[in-house]
Amino acid sequence: MRRIPLARLILGAALGGLLAASSARAADDTKLPKVEWSFSGPFGTYDLASAQRGFLIYQQVCSNCHSMNQLYYRNLEGIGLSEEQIKAIAASVQVPGGVDDNGQPIQRPGRPADHFRAPFPNDQAARAANGGALPPDQSVLELAREGGADYLYALMVGYSDPPADMKMQPGMMYNRFFPGHQIAMPQPLQDGSVQYTDGTKPTLEQEAKDVVTFLAWAAEPEMVERKQMGVKIILFLLLLTGLTYAVKRKLWSDVH
Amino acid sequence: MVGLHKSEFKNPLVRWIDTRLPVFTMMQNEYGSFPTPRNFNYFWNFGALAMVAMMIMIITGIFLAMNYVPNTALAFDSVERIMRDVNYGWLIRYVHMNGASMFFVVVYIHIFRGLYYGSYKTPRELLWMLGVVILLLMMMTAFMGYVLPWGQMSYWGATVITNLFSAFPIVGKSIVTWLWGGFSVDNPTLNRFFSLHYLLPFVIVAVVFLHVAALHITGSNNPLGIEPKGPQDTLPFHPYYTVKDSVGICVFLIVYAALVFFAPNFLGNPDNYIPANPMVTPAEIVPEWYLLPYYAILRSVPNKLGGVLMMFGSILVLFVLPWLDTSPVRSARFRPIFRQLVLLLVIDVIVLGDVGAHRPEGWWVVVGRLATTYYFLFFLVLLPVVGKLERPLKLPDSISKPVLGGGGPLPGGAPAKPMEKA
Numbered sequence: 001m002r003r004i005p006l007a008r009l010i011l012g013a014a015l016g017g018l019l020a021a022s023s024a025r026a027a028d029d030t031k032l033p034k035v036e037w038s039f040s041g042p043f044g045t046y047d048l049a050s051a052q053r054g055f056l057i058y059q060q061v062c063s064n065c066h067s068m069n070q071l072y073y074r075n076l077e078g079i080g081l082s083e084e085q086i087k088a089i090a091a092s093v094q095v096p097g098g099v100d101d102n103g104q105p106i107q108r109p110g111r112p113a114d115h116f117r118a119p120f121p122n123d124q125a126a127r128a129a130n131g132g133a134l135p136p137d138q139s140v141l142e143l144a145r146e147g148g149a150d151y152l153y154a155l156m157v158g159y160s161d162p163p164a165d166m167k168m169q170p171g172m173m174y175n176r177f178f179p180g181h182q183i184a185m186p187q188p189l190q191d192g193s194v195q196y197t198d199g200t201k202p203t204l205e206q207e208a209k210d211v212v213t214f215l216a217w218a219a220e221p222e223m224v225e226r227k228q229m230g231v232k233i234i235l236f237l238l239l240l241t242g243l244t245y246a247v248k249r250k251l252w253s254d255v256h
Numbered sequence: 257m258v259g260l261h262k263s264e265f266k267n268p269l270v271r272w273i274d275t276r277l278p279v280f281t282m283m284q285n286e287y288g289s290f291p292t293p294r295n296f297n298y299f300w301n302f303g304a305l306a307m308v309a310m311m312i313m314i315i316t317g318i319f320l321a322m323n324y325v326p327n328t329a330l331a332f333d334s335v336e337r338i339m340r341d342v343n344y345g346w347l348i349r350y351v352h353m354n355g356a357s358m359f360f361v362v363v364y365i366h367i368f369r370g371l372y373y374g375s376y377k378t379p380r381e382l383l384w385m386l387g388v389v390i391l392l393l394m395m396m397t398a399f400m401g402y403v404l405p406w407g408q409m410s411y412w413g414a415t416v417i418t419n420l421f422s423a424f425p426i427v428g429k430s431i432v433t434w435l436w437g438g439f440s441v442d443n444p445t446l447n448r449f450f451s452l453h454y455l456l457p458f459v460i461v462a463v464v465f466l467h468v469a470a471l472h473i474t475g476s477n478n479p480l481g482i483e484p485k486g487p488q489d490t491l492p493f494h495p496y497y498t499v500k501d502s503v504g505i506c507v508f509l510i511v512y513a514a515l516v517f518f519a520p521n522f523l524g525n526p527d528n529y530i531p532a533n534p535m536v537t538p539a540e541i542v543p544e545w546y547l548l549p550y551y552a553i554l555r556s557v558p559n560k561l562g563g564v565l566m567m568f569g570s571i572l573v574l575f576v577l578p579w580l581d582t583s584p585v586r587s588a589r590f591r592p593i594f595r596q597l598v599l600l601l602v603i604d605v606i607v608l609g610d611v612g613a614h615r616p617e618g619w620w621v622v623v624g625r626l627a628t629t630y631y632f633l634f635f636l637v638l639l640p641v642v643g644k645l646e647r648p649l650k651l652p653d654s655i656s657k658p659v660l661g662g663g664g665p666l667p668g669g670a671p672a673k674p675m676e677k678a
Contacts, residue, residue, distance in 0.1 A: 042518050069333075070333070070336045070340065075340075136530070137531075139336065140336065140529045143521060143526060143529040144526050144527070144529035144530045145526055146526050148526075179539070219529075221340065222339070222340075222346040226346065226347070226350075226517055226520075227517060227518065229347075229517060230513060230514075230516070230517020230518055231517075233513050233517065234510060234513055234514065234517070237506060237509050237510045237513060238510065240506050241503065241506035241507060241510065244499070244502045244503050244506050245503050245506075247499055247502075248499045248500055248502070248503050251495055251496065251499050252496065252499075252500075255294065255491065255496065
């Protein structure tokens with residue numbers, strides 16, 4: 001019928017508009033490298049070994065400057081750490097423990113129920129220690145950047161010397177994927193920045209992949225459960241739609 | 257008239273209630289035997305879908321409000337706590353968040369249906385106007401809801417939108433201060449937005465009730481745009497349209513679930529996962545997708561007050577639509593010129609949405625202005641003029657004639673709905 005091409009045109013325009021709108025803000029002159037993520041796609045799950053290696057990097061590198069305020073040590077069960085491991089990790093840091101009998105603030109070893117310890121007591125202290133720049137909280141960083149995991153990975157591997165004609169602000173590093181290309185964070189990861197205990201070779205690319213897997217898990221710890229539930233619900237709805245449509249056909253059969 | 261209602265229900269308990277408060281009779285009359293044109297296509301699902309979307313929003317919203325803290329220092333963290341520590345909090349929030357988008361998709365298609373098939377024409381003017389009131393309330397509710405997580409786009413969106421009122425001469429600044437409850441977007445603003453975000457949905461429910469009540473006075477329009485002439489033209493609402501709406505609801509839920517479970521942040525803005533910071537302005541401040549066309553109209557006018565007036569005008573013009581359209585023929589099927597123009601309007605609004613998502617630079621400005629011009633041209637000039645000049649096709653004698661006639665080609669293909677014949 002004549003209506004179909006028009007309907008298709010409208011649908012096409014609608015989808016085109018939607019896609020254009022969603023990619024509108026991603027327009028930068030540097031295209032993000034495509035990485036194969038364990039957690040992409042409707043059946044994706046987190047590669048827990050990779051996330052654990054990523055946590056090691058977070059512990060040894062990121063957490064020197066970046067907070068992760070939304071996470072508790074107990075959450076680490078989600079990347080497959082055991083209760084004992086979590087207790088040991090929490091106990092390895094000192095956290096504020098209220099006040100003693102004289103009203104003086106005290107520190108105590110962390111417990112699984114504690115938030116990840118922040119490296120700085122407040123934003124001002126963080127800025128003062130980082131040349132005026134504030135290292136962003138990493139809890140939902142993966143959701144808070146256009147490009148998500150791909151962008152964070154690109155940022156880790158995007159450091160280089162600035163082009164000859166580029167004038168750098170004092171204390172700034174060149175990173176071709178950072179908006180404006182001048183970033184206050186020095187290159188955090190190099191080949192061999194950490195020693196992996198599982199025999200994985202700590203290349204820059206491997207480290208970047210691992211830490212981003214960890215950050216993606218931290219931002220959406222519910223993702224695996226969500227996708228698994230989604231598959232079941234969609235299958236159920238497809239069945240229900242089929243049944244409903246069959247009932248509808250039967251009921252309407254005497255009308256036409 | 258005082259006196260007990262004469263109930264036709266047999267069940268003693270139902271009968272006892274129904275004689276004193278005839279809600280069962282009402283439901284039977286309005287949703288059971290209610291005579292409904294027999295020739296609806298699937299576009300007539302979208303009213304029911306909007307009702308479902310509204311109920312989902314209210315139910316999820318109530319549970320979110322139990323865990324949300326409307327305080328600038330705690331709001332962002334409380335939302336993250338819902339996502340991480342509240343049992344199935346992530347599900348409730350993602351359903352609510354994407355529900356706003358689904359509600360608008362459905363309502364926009366519902367509005368298109370009304371436009372295309374002339375559902376706004378006499379005697380359904382008031383029904384249409386109530387619908388526009390619902391749209392306005394929805395936009396306000398959605399805007400205030402978007403402020404609640406207190407992310408960067410929440411804060412800056414609130415700042416930009418409330419500042420629009422400062423464009424009005426003399427009283428503008430006072431209005432803005434009054435809206436804010438202070439001298440900038442801050443805790444009092446968040447508190448009142450939360451309060452209103454909880455209130456307005458129930459106002460929407462009330463207006464929806466009026467909308468449906470008015471619908472049940474005039475009866476539904478239909479794809480042919482001619483009134484039913486007798487029982488051969490109608491079907492009882494139940495079971496024919498309850499089951500047909502159910503099919504639509506299932507398909508709606510599939511799309512909805514795909515978004516919620518597999519791409520819950522696809523329609524969101526990453527900046528809203530950064531806590532609000534009054535000292536840092538995001539590179540670009542953009543509203544949610546469903547408000548982009550109005551945003552494009554706002555930015556297409558080089559004068560601030562002019563832009564604000566045009567933006568409000570783009571909605572207000574819908575109130576007088578029944579009197580702008582001078583054609584007595586409702587359905588676009590029988591109006592060849594109007595049909596092309598109204599489909600062009602759909603493309604125009606999508607283009608406006610695209611423009612709204614881009615910086616107003618270079619070609620986007622030109623496209624935005626052209627699209628804005630067509631939007632107003634359509635309503636204010638083309639509709640009145642085309643209604644007078646156009647020669648509509650011959651209308652069928654009745655609904656049942658083309659439906660039951662079978663065989664030969666009919667205007668617009670009313671009987672050849674593939675989904676019903678397949």
